[in-house]
Amino acid sequence: MKIWIIPVNDLEAVEIRNLLQARGQTVVTSQQRWGARWENLEAGVVAQVESLMQQPDSEVIGVELGGTPRWNGRNIDHHRYGEGDRTNELSSLEQVATELGVELNRYQQLVAANDKGWIPALQAAGAKAGEVDAVRQSDRCAQGVTPDDEAQAVRDLASAEWRGHKVLVHCPKGSTSAHTDRLYGQFDECLTCGQDKWIYFGPRHNQLHELVHSQSLGNERDWVGGKPESGYAGFVTPSEAAQDVIRSFFWQ
Numbered sequence: 001m002k003i004w005i006i007p008v009n010d011l012e013a014v015e016i017r018n019l020l021q022a023r024g025q026t027v028v029t030s031q032q033r034w035g036a037r038w039e040n041l042e043a044g045v046v047a048q049v050e051s052l053m054q055q056p057d058s059e060v061i062g063v064e065l066g067g068t069p070r071w072n073g074r075n076i077d078h079h080r081y082g083e084g085d086r087t088n089e090l091s092s093l094e095q096v097a098t099e100l101g102v103e104l105n106r107y108q109q110l111v112a113a114n115d116k117g118w119i120p121a122l123q124a125a126g127a128k129a130g131e132v133d134a135v136r137q138s139d140r141c142a143q144g145v146t147p148d149d150e151a152q153a154v155r156d157l158a159s160a161e162w163r164g165h166k167v168l169v170h171c172p173k174g175s176t177s178a179h180t181d182r183l184y185g186q187f188d189e190c191l192t193c194g195q196d197k198w199i200y201f202g203p204r205h206n207q208l209h210e211l212v213h214s215q216s217l218g219n220e221r222d223w224v225g226g227k228p229e230s231g232y233a234g235f236v237t238p239s240e241a242a243q244d245v246i247r248s249f250f251w252q
Contacts, residue, residue: 001026001055005045005073006063007036011139012093012115015108016063019093023100026052030065033144035197035221035236037067063092066221078116079225080209087225091115110135117227118201119184140177153178163251168193191250198235198246205231208249217242 006017007030020027028048030041041049049060053071060073066081076095077086088095091112097104104112113125114135122132140150152173160169165188169179176192176199183190189202200208209224212235221236235242 001052001058003028003049003052003058003060004063005030005041005049005060005065007032007065009033009036009143010115011111011135011142012091013063014142015111016093016096019096019100019102019108023102025100028052034234035223036065037221038062038065038070038073039067041065041070063096066223079223081220081223111139114139116225117230118232119181120230121227136177136181140181143175143177145175145178149173149175150178153182157182165189166250167191168247168250170194189250191246193243196237198238198243200233200235200246200250201230203229203231204249205233208246209233211249212238212242212245215245217245 002025004020004025004027006013006027008014008017009032017027017029028045030036030045032040049071052058053060060069060071061076062069062073063076064079065075069075075086076092078088078091080087090098093108093112093115094104110122110125110127110131113121119132119136122135127135156169156171156179160167167183167187168191171179171192171194174194174196176194179192180190180201189200189204192199205224205226209222212218217239219236219238222234224231224233226232235246238246
C-alpha cells in the first residue's frame with residue numbers, strides 16, 4: 001500500500017490530492033505552507049502514517065517535502081532546495097500521473113504548466129485569457145490568499161520601486177502571488193520582499209540561488225525552480241547579509 005503525504009499549499013497540491021483520491025490511493029494531508037519539510041510534519045500526520053504503516057507492504061511517498069524522508073520513504077518533486085537538487089522536467093502532478101498510469105485532462109495539464117512556469121508556461125500551453133485567469137485565481141486561493149491580501153497587494157504595488165524593467169516590492173503580509181500576477185507583462189525581473197521570505201522572479205534564478213548559497217548565506221528551506229526564462233528563487237527568513245547580497249545582485 002502506498003501512503004502519500006501531501007502539504008496542500010497550492011493548486012498543484014490540491015489537484016494531486018484530488019487525482020490520488022479519485023484513484024483510491026491513501027492520502028495524508030499536511031497543513032504546512034510553502035517550504036514544507038519531513039521533519040516538520042504535524043503530530044497528527046505522523047500518528048496517522050505510523051498507523052497506516054501497520055498494513056503489509058506499505059510505502060511512504062512525500063510530495064514536495066524538503067529534508068530527509070522518514071519511514072524509508074521517497075520523494076516526488078521538481079525543485080532544487082538548499083540541501084539537494086530534485087529538479088525534474090515533469091511537474092509533481094505529471095510525475096504522480098505517470099506513476100498511476102493515467103492521462104491528465106486539459107485542466108490538470110494547465111495546472112502542471114502553471115506550476116512549472118507560471119503565466120508564460122500557461123500561454124505556451126495554449127491557455128486562453130479566461131483559462132489563465134481561472135488557474136491563477138485558483139492557485140492564489142489554494143495558497144491561502146484572501147480578499148484582504150488581494151487589496152493589500154494593490155496598496156503594496158503603489159509604492160513599488162522600479163528601475164527600468166526591474167521592480168522591487170515590499171510585501172508586509174508575506175503573500176506574493178497577488179502582487180506578481182498583477183505585475184505580469186510589466187517586468188523582466190521582480191523581487192518581492194516579505195517578512196519571512198524573499199522571492200526573485202526572472203531568468204537569473206539559478207544564478208542568484210547559487211550565489212547566496214556559495215557564500216553560506218542560504219537556508220536549507222530555500223528553493224529554486226521554473227523555466228529558464230521565467231524561473232523563481234525563494235529565500236526563507238534571509239539574514240541582513242543575505243538580503244544585501246540578493247538586493248545587490250537584483251539591481252545589477
